[in-house]
Amino acid sequence: MKLVLSQEQQELRAAVRDFLRTASPLPKVREGYDPQVYARLNGELGLSGLIVPEEYGGAGAGMSELAVALEETGAALLPGPFLATAFAALALGQVPDKELQTGIAEGRIAATLDHTELSYTGGTASGTAAQVLSGGDADVLVAPARDGGALVMVAVELTGPGVTRTALETLDLTRGQARIVLDGAPARVLGPAPETGVFDRLCVALAAEQLGVMRAALDAIVAYAKIRVAFGRYIGSYQGVKHKLADMHCKLEQAESIVRYAAWAADESPAELPEAAALAQVYVGRACFEVARDHLLLHGGIGYTWEHDAHLFYKRAKADEVLLGPPRIHRARLGQLLEL
Template structure:
């Protein structure tokens, strides 16, 4: 069952959606075992890279990509959010690619575009993605500091690191993970389908690629919020679909539980949440594709709403599935963990609402 009408729905985008969804249906993502970390879905990774060109959608044609817009990237993020496939897509194909483009550093783009290399943005410090919290520093070409929650950091071939210069300005640098003075520590997180790492720099050699770090990170926050909202939308829609299918076959007192009025009301509320999330997420993608002047407002709105909607939908999914919803064997717990982990990635809903207020009030 498929819900709702897509706001971004050119023929090319809908064909991309059908292609990615069919590929994921033929190659279901692996699921983590209770006592083991999830590995990357290598088969899906290569198929999306080689057959769909998904990793290079946002990369200009002259650098080995497809030259598409954020609307196409949004489609892939949404479909990956439906399945929770473990891929370096958000971290590499979206954030690292955007960071390099914003800095004008195009040399690494062909490798990221064909999926043969992974880029990671080492950004957050002390549990926040607020640029004002950055304390990592570069002096005489050497980087010192600690970065947290680095998506795909343990698999990265290139680290992109915002850090302060000796003058106190924020700039963006690249660092080789294998360079001396770099220590990468994989993290055990709530959502084991999203690998993260802590990266410590101790005098690591760094190359300046972008002097205007505040501009780059402001753009990157909007990109991150928009792409993550697409994942959250996809996960929400899939949870609602699973729940609708379940209440049609689960019986109590001789009738499907979906026929009970109280259950219908709860499902109707979830439908409103999902479709509202669809509207704001797609709107943010359009703003990003058009580089709209109110991009910050629309991206912050999408992230604040979609984060809370996904958490609410997954909680109800578990409740309406009854006893099976609490078991490891059912997928509901994976979506629940993704929802609550993603709700804090790139800042929680309250932080994005504060950014939204700042944009609206001109602060």
């Protein structure tokens, strides 16, 4: 088991962090999804093709490398379809498709994945996906569909006929969702729907983003505690603040170990992945929200204002916590896997 980043993974982290610091700083995040930033992210760093196999033009990297990248995009609160495309790429790892994976690797296609079961008949798909991550920004929807009695995975061009997309009002202002209605939309079958493995990898990928949100929130409040003066003292010198920051740091350290282990399991020990993935969402999801919440509270009155960035982290943390289902679902699944 490896819980420490390799030299190559550290270099990847530094490259992504430096790029996002200049191309997508927090003030720019408030403006929402910028296709030019997304194009540069893929053109200069090739992140969209990170886990796409080399035969389709990708880097052929593993979950551990994807987790490193997602940690940095999470810390930067990167808007747009990067996480959604990563989800779709993980699913396509189980149902390979040259056209889609090549397009993703080249940065030409932004994809999204949804669990809603559609109906597929004669080359068309119908159904309603009520809440699709980055559904307004994606070019292709990957989803399960019932083809007669068989459950298959299909790809639907979201810019084609028979597709209606409605933007939803979301808690997280930095990343959109959409309601997608398909009425005989052209679609093609990718292959049989995978029975296992995809959801576990989605849990690990999301936990990696949550780890980045936690780290950035903690860094922000620690920096603030060193400069904010109250009653003649820096607030970081007060015992109540110090203890809270220490608790937040402990949560971050535990979360990092859990994410690194889960990513390693996805790459090297598939038998351990289901428990590791469930644990990642049971612990990291809640811990991320608690750290973001306390980071907002410790900022005091300024943290509650719309002008401050604290609420952006708070909302991303809460949206991520329930993105793959409420925590109780993951707790129940972990308990079942451990036969508790």
